Amino acid sequence: MSNWKLINTTFIYDGTFDGFLTIVFDVYSNKTLPKQICSKDLYIPNFLDKTLYINTNYEKSKRVFVGIEKNICYEALYNSYNAFLSNEKDKDINILKYLCEGFELGPKINNMLTNSYVYKVISMRKRVLFECHRLKGLLRFVEVQDNLFYASIHPDNNIIEPLGHHFINRLPNQYFIIHDKYRNLCFLYNGQTYEIIDSTNMNIPQFTESEKLYQNLWKAFFKTIAIKERKNPKCQMQYMPKKYWKDLIEMKY
Template sequence: MNHYIYDGSFDGLLNAIYKAYYTPDKPDKILSYEKREDNFLVKEILIDTDAKKAKKVYEAIDKKISPAALRKIYYAYLSEIDGIEMDILNFVRLGFKIGTDIELNLANEAVFKIESIYNKVSHERHRMTGLIRFKELKNNILYAEISPDYNLVGIIAPHFIKRLSNENFIIHDKKRNISVFYNKKEWIVREIKGDLNIIFNEKEEDYQNLWKMYFKSISIKEKFNPKLQRSNMPKKYWKYLIEKGG
């Protein structure tokens, strides 16, 4: 059995796809370094991350299949689901054969899985844009904490850059220890090592109390529907919602 081992990045995955096309040693699995398996029956093939090769695969998917397919592949990668790399490879293989018609081929297992996962990641991305709550730090930076099911910080950042273009902000994914940093001009996603030095603005507690009071004041007791509320705002997200005590 051949296991491709890559660095966990999207460029690294594209290099694994490139390798699968230009070597006789086809992969049975594609795994990140973090998920590699100790098995003496397995031949590990380490994948170097080459930006030029990644670009070739990226552009080939975009032109030979479609921009929409490229987006779905990227969202599937962000899902971090075990085994998704081979599903992506199989999706790309089929896409290179039939082109844009791949969108119609939901009977294919890989196509159906990529489509299904893309919809789940898209749904959570949309939901998070409405659930993120910023707090003001002492240095006037806006700060928000999240712990989404999927690795979303890079795809929700553009939404908040448009809305908060004149603010400095941080969106911190505490589940993955990564953050988006935006400084009114550019943004970057970085790994967080250790704790961020978070000191809230002195007025932040007052703002939060006012928001909680407002949320309580607009609630209509007779129309309170916990089941509907949990459907629109799942309980797993309440931890970071100011109006729910976060």
């Protein structure tokens, strides 16, 4: 990858993983590295930038998707998909370099932790999955109708899909909505299939009668289970940062 041509262009794409893999395909076949890659929602037009919009091509993206697992390894696919969910600005260019280098070196790429973009991709993957794991615990469902549950979240990374799958496995017979309020995305599940939709104009429903009872029970339990003599608010805050408190029934302020 060291002798590839660098071009001073910003690639714009539609923000999906398929769109990103299309860019990987084009870059790898032309052996030219762009200066920057940006999703079209986040891109701020700039007088100096040369831009090129890349249309998503599902055939190309599928070839890359299969190719990553075949020519690099499963771990590379796992790393790049999860790092892609990160909210960091330079995630795309780092994952691109990681994959292009990976196609040349094979599975050995994952050992090259001292390489800055490899380390970046792996640490992004770690951060995304850590937040996902954290929200598996910190998400709170509210019953809005008989057997229909609603939860709002404010995550840093776009983790709604892996999070939704966790709850489908766990509560397969429960209808639920997970609402990402930062990105205005909703994960809907109706007992059989799921869908992720845009939710800019969604009305947040009211909760049921019995819901109040269980919320009070939970608050009472939460309060009693702490040992007064061992009070340690700093430790509590470390594990349960304040940014998540607005969605927590027991900590709501």
